[in-house]
Amino acid sequence: MLTRWSDRDRMFGTTDLLRSRLNRLFTDFDRSCGYGPGWKTAESMPKTNLYDNGDTFEIRAEVPGMAKEDIHVKIQGNSLEISGTRKSNAPEGYSGQRKERVALTFSRSFTLSSEVDAEKVEASLENGILVLTLPKSEAAKPKQITIH
Amino acid sequence: MSERTELTKREATGPTLPHLVQAVAPAVDIFENEDEILLHADMPGVLKDDISVDIDNGRLSLSGTRRLETTGAANWEEFGEVEYQRTFSVPQTIDVNKVNAKLKDGVLKLHLPKSEASKARQIDIQ
Numbered sequence: 001m002l003t004r005w006s007d008r009d010r011m012f013g014t015t016d017l018l019r020s021r022l023n024r025l026f027t028d029f030d031r032s033c034g035y036g037p038g039w040k041t042a043e044s045m046p047k048t049n050l051y052d053n054g055d056t057f058e059i060r061a062e063v064p065g066m067a068k069e070d071i072h073v074k075i076q077g078n079s080l081e082i083s084g085t086r087k088s089n090a091p092e093g094y095s096g097q098r099k100e101r102v103a104l105t106f107s108r109s110f111t112l113s114s115e116v117d118a119e120k121v122e123a124s125l126e127n128g129i130l131v132l133t134l135p136k137s138e139a140a141k142p143k144q145i146t147i148h
Numbered sequence: 149m150s151e152r153t154e155l156t157k158r159e160a161t162g163p164t165l166p167h168l169v170q171a172v173a174p175a176v177d178i179f180e181n182e183d184e185i186l187l188h189a190d191m192p193g194v195l196k197d198d199i200s201v202d203i204d205n206g207r208l209s210l211s212g213t214r215r216l217e218t219t220g221a222a223n224w225e226e227f228g229e230v231e232y233q234r235t236f237s238v239p240q241t242i243d244v245n246k247v248n249a250k251l252k253d254g255v256l257k258l259h260l261p262k263s264e265a266s267k268a269r270q271i272d273i274q
Contacts, residue, residue, distance in 0.1 A: 128254015
């Protein structure tokens with residue numbers, strides 16, 4: 001039976017590989033949607049990421065070709081709305097050969113898991129990525145309890 | 149027992165997958181007028197230094213890598229680190245030396261001027 005250890009070993013290796021592939025399946029699927037031609041459903045809205053840093057939320061959104069005047073962010077309690085427009089930027093005097101970057105108007109709303117301090121929200125736009133830093137309101141922040 | 153150590157060792161090194169960066173084709177607009185071809189490509193989050201534009205033998209290849217530094221727990225993530233990659237055929241009439249590129253708001257704007265010799269010319273009849 002001991003001679004079979006290497007076989008079992010190989011089998012475990014394969015199972016592990018399969019398991020890690022399966023673990024990645026959903027993230028990969030999420031990421032692949034909306035990219036590339038053929039999958040149009042997600043393209044009418046910018047893709048976003050939400051990170052929870054404990055004290056703050058951080059939202060990032062892909063907004064290529066939009067200037068800061070084109071984007072509006074509204075916050076009320078724990079709901080957040082990002083809206084914006086991308087104008088068609090066809091330059092004058094050119095004929096279009098290919099048009100994949102559509103002009104769009106979008107509005108996307110989020111419900112955050114806790115209230116945020118609307119006064120202290122920071123927004124920045126860099127290289128076509130909108131970054132919002134939303135500090136949680138005092139009541140929602142995690143607190144360290146000292147033991148007496 | 150020596151076989152057993154081999155088993156544990158294999159498991160430790162395990163089949164760890166390399167950190168894969170997904171390659172996607174950026175959306176592009178292509179415009180043309182008498183003097184040049186203009187190409188706009190969406191590359192949100194890509195820095196200027198991470199973009200390369202190569203023209204070689206009538207093939208134009210764009211490539212840009214986006215790095216994301218994240219902190220905290222991701223509640224959801226719809227985009228990640230990505231490599232934008234796309235190749236086009238460009239006509240030989242493009243003056244390769246005069247090509248210039250700009251990056252603004254995550255959009256790469258590439259100007260491909262046509263060479264003087266290839267421009268349409270009206271011939272006057274004498």
